[in-house]
Amino acid sequence: MGDIMTLKLLKEENGLSPMLREFRTLVRDSNIEKVAFVGSVGVCQPFAELFGYAIRDKECYFIPDGDLNKVKKLVIKDIGMQMEDFENLNKVDAIVLFGGLAMPKYGVEVDKIKELINKLSPKKVIGVCFMSIFQKAGWDKEIDFDYLMDGFIKVSIYCKD
Template sequence: MGQTKFQGVPGILRPFKEYIEKWSLPAGSEVVFYGVPGTCTPFVELLCFAIRSLPLTLIFVPYTEEEKAQKLTMVPDVGFQATNACPPKNPAVLVIMGGLAMPNMPVGADDVASLIKRWKGSGTIGVCFMHMFQKAGWLDKMHFDLLIDADISVDVTTGQ
């Protein structure tokens, strides 16, 4: 298991894109993102933007509710947006967002581990901030082929 340090938003997007590219997925292959609506979706949109040149079907699933899944489509001059219902049929890659592991979410590690098991054969990527999967104990219950764990540092200046 290798570990590499990166910086900033490109440090999240580049390893993600490289991992997806390594799969050499055929056109139309599904990359399915599972996350918290509103909290995870901006990061999902960034991840989609990183792989915009690949002919993939990109899908966002709120929590693990696949019946509510939405296709993510590139909208000119805006970026990726949810456009229409699109439940996953045969995911090539599952992307599990760390917001799911936050306290008080309606999803637990066992739910996501079952989901990963159900889509056996799919690649698995975890994307989180501030060691959320580790803190929540999820890494003991599931395996990610790629784990992107970023830190957030915030400086706020007022009165400039």
């Protein structure tokens, strides 16, 4: 990998739908056919299924905690996107890193992810996170992201009087 480039803001929108739409467009416009989602177990898995569904015409995989010995293939089944065991993933067009990886409580080291990126040699490295976790953890200075999608969540809770 070369020097880490500074990313420039392309656009801002609210909600998950624009995030998924922009992701789908990015994958399509980059001629990406094979995508590996990498994220922490449990927290990132549903996001891999959600983002995988947005590009369901592509070949998609989930690599929990960056462990190539535990790769799952994303497949469409009767209730939507699900995961099946898969062996021997060795090359992808894009790696999508989910922000859960950078959360200290999950203990995934950035160097492990850099090795994974090097091994799978993708054309594109895409970060997807919420609340600027990649920036807060300094991963944006360590990983050469081609794109970084950063969402912010505002929670409102209502109840009866």
